[in-house]
Amino acid sequence: MSRERRDVPSTEDLQPVAGGGLLDRRLFLKRGLILSGAGAMVLAADAHAGDDALPWMRKPGRGFSNYGQPSEQERRAIRWISANRTVPGNGVSWTPLHALEGIVTPSGLHFERHHNGVPEIPFERHQLLVHGMVKRPLAFSMADLSRYPMRSQMLFLECGGNSNSGWNKEPLQSRAGYLHGLVSCSEWAGVPLSIVLDEAGVDPQAKWLIAEGADAAAIHISIPLEKAMKDCMLALYQNGERIRPENGYPLRLIVPGWEGILNIKWLHRLELAREPVMARNETARYTELMPDGRARMFTFVMEAKSVITSPSPGETLPGRGLYEIRGLAWSGRGKIRRVEVSADAGRSWAPAQLQEPVLPLCFTRFRIPWNWSGAPAVLKSRAIDETGYVQPEREKLIAERGRNGYFHYNAIAAWQVEDDGEVTHVYR
Numbered sequence: 352m353s354r355e356r357r358d359v360p361s362t363e364d365l366q367p368v369a370g371g372g373l374l375d376r377r378l379f380l381k382r383g384l385i386l387s388g389a390g391a392m393v394l395a396a397d398a399h400a401g402d403d404a405l406p407w408m409r410k411p412g413r414g415f416s417n418y419g420q421p422s423e424q425e426r427r428a429i430r431w432i433s434a435n436r437t438v439p440g441n442g443v444s445w446t447p448l449h450a451l452e453g454i455v456t457p458s459g460l461h462f463e464r465h466h467n468g469v470p471e472i473p474f475e476r477h478q479l480l481v482h483g484m485v486k487r488p489l490a491f492s493m494a495d496l497s498r499y500p501m502r503s504q505m506l507f508l509e510c511g512g513n514s515n516s517g518w519n520k521e522p523l524q525s526r527a528g529y530l531h532g533l534v535s536c537s538e539w540a541g542v543p544l545s546i547v548l549d550e551a552g553v554d555p556q557a558k559w560l561i562a563e564g565a566d567a568a569a570i571h572i573s574i575p576l577e578k579a580m581k582d583c584m585l586a587l588y589q590n591g592e593r594i595r596p597e598n599g600y601p602l603r604l605i606v607p608g609w610e611g612i613l614n615i616k617w618l619h620r621l622e623l624a625r626e627p628v629m630a631r632n633e634t635a636r637y638t639e640l641m642p643d644g645r646a647r648m649f650t651f652v653m654e655a656k657s658v659i660t661s662p663s664p665g666e667t668l669p670g671r672g673l674y675e676i677r678g679l680a681w682s683g684r685g686k687i688r689r690v691e692v693s694a695d696a697g698r699s700w701a702p703a704q705l706q707e708p709v710l711p712l713c714f715t716r717f718r719i720p721w722n723w724s725g726a727p728a729v730l731k732s733r734a735i736d737e738t739g740y741v742q743p744e745r746e747k748l749i750a751e752r753g754r755n756g757y758f759h760y761n762a763i764a765a766w767q768v769e770d771d772g773e774v775t776h777v778y779r
């Protein structure tokens with residue numbers, strides 16, 4: 352094994368572009384860089400571990416399996432369940448965003464929000480009814496629906512209650528995904544909703560679509576017809592396979608970029624109407640009491656948000672030197688245009704590298720190199736979307752929305768790195 356000559360970052364490379372040691376976002380794109388400290392062990396020229404040290408190379412491995420599972424050693428990359436003990440099947444489980452890379456959420460780790468558990472629905476018996484203000488009421492079996500033209504799209508799906516511990520007076524100490532992981536990103540595939548609505552013949556007087564699920568809570572919600580016609584989908588597949596039971600098998604509505612609650616799972620009824628239905632989940636829930644005593648309602652769009660997934664709370668950095676700060680950004684209004692990162696609690700900011708593809712209404716992965724001096728630092732990220740909307744600081748969000756908030760918390764998150772490398776959640 353010969354050692355190639357590789358380039359150590361030059362003094363110029365290590366020139367910070369913002370306070371706290373943030374480096375140029377393109378640094379890691381250079382070929383053959385040696386990352387002092389973070390680098391691999393350098394072996395002696397003739398070092399080669401003999402097969403004796405690797406028992407798994409001495410006998411055939413395990414056989415085939417008809418459905419693969421993650422490695423047994425990755426048992427810590429799990430959803431974190433927080434269920435309501437008084438109402439059966441009511442609660443959430445959070446995606447471990449801090450344990451994942453890239454932009455796709457594995458289906459088995461997609462967050463869950465159920466109001467009354469996961470129904471077991473036989474595919475052959477499930478029907479979708481389209482009725483109300485239409486020329487021709489229609490009923491579809493799942494086999495009927497599968498004959499229609501399909502499309503697929505990578506989309507984030509976020510609960511309106513995601514990140515809501517941010518409204519607490521004190522920062523909750525938990526992992527990044529267990530604070531912000533009521534959001535996941537999948538490739539959803541199915542039939543464009545407009546095709547089915549056009550076939551039913553929508554009455555021009557109809558303005559709303561009421562969607563209902565076949566769970567024991569019969570969750571239902573109103574969606575403006577304009578959105579339903581624009582880009583909604585009757586989804587049958589998630590990340591290439593049939594939708595998982597907990598995410599709506601066999602059929603769910605996908606409402607790109609809008610609150611999770613609109614994405615009705617186990618979808619079995621679509622009713623065209625003049626007025627919204629004023630269901631519990633659009634009146635008593637997913638509305639917000641504002642400082643002036645009025646309530647915000649029908650706040651459908653999920654505004655831009657970002658979160659640094661590494662380094663993040665619960666991690667301890669092994670020592671000073673070069674790191675890649677990594678995170679996710681998304682916006683319900685379209686594409687992410689820019690993500691800025693701060694390593695000095697927001698005094699200065701530097702643009703992160705946005706990894707391709709940068710798709711609308713989808714997770715965008717961002718990265719920026721950081722040379723940690725070993726002194727305490729506060730890391731923040733802020734997302735800016737294609738409409739120019741800038742993710743707000745926490746103080747600004749609270750000034751606008753008051754202290755009664757429960758939903759739609761999208762303020763900048765701050766992670767403090769202590770001098771011993773421990774990372775905690777702070778309000779700064």
Ligand SMILES: Nc1nc2c(c(=O)[nH]1)N[C@H]1C(S)=C(S)[C@@H](COP(=O)(O)O)O[C@H]1N2
Nearest residue numbers: 462463464465466510564570598611612616
């Ligand atoms: N039928 C039905 N649809 C539902 C729900 C539900 O409990 N029942 N929960 C809603 C809420 S509040 C959210 S955030 C999303 C969660 O989708 P997921 O469990 O696939 O992540 O589904 C929505 N659709």
Ligand SMILES: [Mo]
Nearest residue numbers: 510511611612
């Ligand atoms: Mo939700």
